[in-house]
Amino acid sequence: MSWIPTPISRFFHRTSSPPHFYALANRWLPWLTALFLLLLGAGLYGGLYLAPADYQQGDSYRIIYVHVPAAWMSLFIYVLMAVMGAIALVWRMKLAEVMLISSAPIGAGFTFIALVTGSLWGKPMWGTWWVWDARLTSELILLFLYLGVISLYGAIEDKKAAAKAVSILALVGVVNIPIIHYSVEWWNTLHQGPTVTKIDKPSIHVSMLVPLLLMALAFKVYYLIAVLQAAKLELVRREASSQWVKNLLETKL
Amino acid sequence: MSFEQFLNMGGYGWYVWPSYALTALVLLINCLSPMLQRKQLLRQLALKQKRGQR
Numbered sequence: 001m002s003w004i005p006t007p008i009s010r011f012f013h014r015t016s017s018p019p020h021f022y023a024l025a026n027r028w029l030p031w032l033t034a035l036f037l038l039l040l041g042a043g044l045y046g047g048l049y050l051a052p053a054d055y056q057q058g059d060s061y062r063i064i065y066v067h068v069p070a071a072w073m074s075l076f077i078y079v080l081m082a083v084m085g086a087i088a089l090v091w092r093m094k095l096a097e098v099m100l101i102s103s104a105p106i107g108a109g110f111t112f113i114a115l116v117t118g119s120l121w122g123k124p125m126w127g128t129w130w131v132w133d134a135r136l137t138s139e140l141i142l143l144f145l146y147l148g149v150i151s152l153y154g155a156i157e158d159k160k161a162a163a164k165a166v167s168i169l170a171l172v173g174v175v176n177i178p179i180i181h182y183s184v185e186w187w188n189t190l191h192q193g194p195t196v197t198k199i200d201k202p203s204i205h206v207s208m209l210v211p212l213l214l215m216a217l218a219f220k221v222y223y224l225i226a227v228l229q230a231a232k233l234e235l236v237r238r239e240a241s242s243q244w245v246k247n248l249l250e251t252k253l
Numbered sequence: 254m255s256f257e258q259f260l261n262m263g264g265y266g267w268y269v270w271p272s273y274a275l276t277a278l279v280l281l282i283n284c285l286s287p288m289l290q291r292k293q294l295l296r297q298l299a300l301k302q303k304r305g306q307r
Contacts, residue, residue: 049259059263066276102287109279117272124268226284233291240298249299 046211085167102230
């Protein structure tokens with residue numbers, strides 16, 4: 001990695017050492033939690049109380065404030081996992097493996113939320129809980145990809161080999177991400193088109209848009225909290241016999 | 254707006270509130286489960302270490 005300036009590569013090397021990362025996570029978690037609660041409170045107040053009802057969908061559209069941020073996170077986390085997988089494969093960075101596998105249940109959770117809240121929104125608006133349209137089907141495949149990563153990692157005894165297999169799966173599965181994103185444009189689907197990510201002008205009023213963005217930010221911060229918690233567990237699990245975990249036990253007693 | 258009206262969500266309460274409840278449940282589980290598992294693991298490791306020292 002000679003093309004990376006020394007201070008930067010030193011920073012990454014130090015931060016990615018397990019005991020250093022563990023301590024860093026502990027220092028960051030209270031602040032992240034406070035920030036999350038603040039964003040969540042503001043987003044919920046804006047979305048459920050301040051924002052007016054939709055002129056077509058009435059109050060049912062308020063499902064958007066959990067549905068859309070969860071769907072965004074389901075894509076975002078998968079892309080992050082693929083990046084971690086590439087880093088793990090190229091540089092054999094242990095922390096990248098840990099972050100990849102720690103992200104999988106959180107991503108699966110967001111995908112599940114997106115699917116079920118979409119179903120709860122679809123019933124009153126489309127008259128059906130489920131259709132096999134492109135957006136819904138590709139999102140369901142994403143859930144299976146997440147579950148595949150989790151079970152593949154669990155099935156292989158040697159964690160080094162497991163991390164390698166999971167990195168490859170995460171990289172291969174990333175082709176599904178653009179399919180999900182563009183599915184509402186490529187195919188004529190029952191799922192409505194994008195309301196926010198249109199380049200010219202989002203077709204959503206600002207009083208409805210601001211809470212949506214607040215909720216999206218809240219979910220991003222939540223991901224950081226949850227992934228740090230999962231990574232702390234995975235690090236202790238993997239390094240149970242190392243000196244820093246032994247030191248940790250002594251300070252706890 | 255009364256509290257009943259707020260809960261009713263213009264007649265869509267039975268779709269809106271379960272969406273929020275499910276989201277809260279999944280997010281809580283994904284955050285608390287690794288915390289509890291780590292506590293348990295650390296307790297087990299500490300016990301093992303104590304036994305080893307004797």
